[in-house]
Amino acid sequence: MNHAQLTALGRALRLLGEHGEALTADTPDARLHEIRSDLRRALDLLEDSVTAGAPATRCPEHPQGPVDESAPDLCLLCETRRRAARRSEFRGRPRPGEPVPSAPSRYGVRGDRPEPQQRWLPELWNGQEWQLCGTPRRDLREAEAYLAAQRRGSRPAMAYRLVHEFTDYEVLRVWGTPVRVDIEPMGNL
Numbered sequence: 001m002n003h004a005q006l007t008a009l010g011r012a013l014r015l016l017g018e019h020g021e022a023l024t025a026d027t028p029d030a031r032l033h034e035i036r037s038d039l040r041r042a043l044d045l046l047e048d049s050v051t052a053g054a055p056a057t058r059c060p061e062h063p064q065g066p067v068d069e070s071a072p073d074l075c076l077l078c079e080t081r082r083r084a085a086r087r088s089e090f091r092g093r094p095r096p097g098e099p100v101p102s103a104p105s106r107y108g109v110r111g112d113r114p115e116p117q118q119r120w121l122p123e124l125w126n127g128q129e130w131q132l133c134g135t136p137r138r139d140l141r142e143a144e145a146y147l148a149a150q151r152r153g154s155r156p157a158m159a160y161r162l163v164h165e166f167t168d169y170e171v172l173r174v175w176g177t178p179v180r181v182d183i184e185p186m187g188n189l
Contacts, residue, residue, distance in 0.1 A: 001049040009049055012042035118166040122147050124157035127181035133157070136165070144173075151175060 001009075019035045055063035059075035071079035120143035124133040133150065137143035147160050159176030 001051075005045065005049045009042065009045045012038065012045055016042055118164065120172070121163040121165055122150070123161050123163055124150070125159040125161075125176070125178040127158065127179075128183065130161060130178075133160070147175065 015038055016035070019038060023035075053064070056067050057063060057065055057071075057074040059065060059073045059078055062075050062077050066076040067074050068076035068079045071082075073079075117138075119136040119138060120140050121132060121136050122134045122143055123130040134146055137146065143162055147162060150156060151160060157176070159174060159178040161174040162172045164170045164172050
């Protein structure tokens with residue numbers, strides 16, 4: 001809204017306020033028609049001034065953000081932040097019936113350790129040792145497809161293998177034959 005629009009709208013609203021103060025039960029119809037035309041003029045000025053759509057939420061930070069009907073301000077972004085804060089507060093306190101730790105443990109307690117996760121590690125033979133050749137995958141088929149693409153690539157390695165990582169490591173499958181290659185050209189002579 002530019003300054004001229006702001007001034008005109010303010011003047012029209014002040015005029016409407018004066019009309020509202022002067023209203024009585026015996027106001028003539030001619031005066032009501034004048035109020036009506038002034039009200040339409042103020043609405044037209046307001047319509048010209050508004051450039052953006054109506055806010056979807058009542059949040060001043062994210063007026064056009066995604067809507068969460070259960071949030072007090074209808075803002076999904078702020079409600080997600082509030083929920084995360086409530087969860088972290090809840091995790092900090094012991095639940096009713098749980099023993100309160102008497103002293104901090106040097107190595108942590110069972111609940112502090114993360115849950116074990118299984119992953120598949122694609123590895124290649126570089127002539128000396130097995131080395132990780134891609135991002136560890138959470139899906140076995142995706143890891144096998146990745147290694148198949150590596151084998152078909154322009155510069156495939158001598159051998160590839162897929163290692164299953166859970167709480168321990170287990171070699172699942174090996175493609176090719178790993179042969180130890182001496183890095184010295186003359187065999188250290």
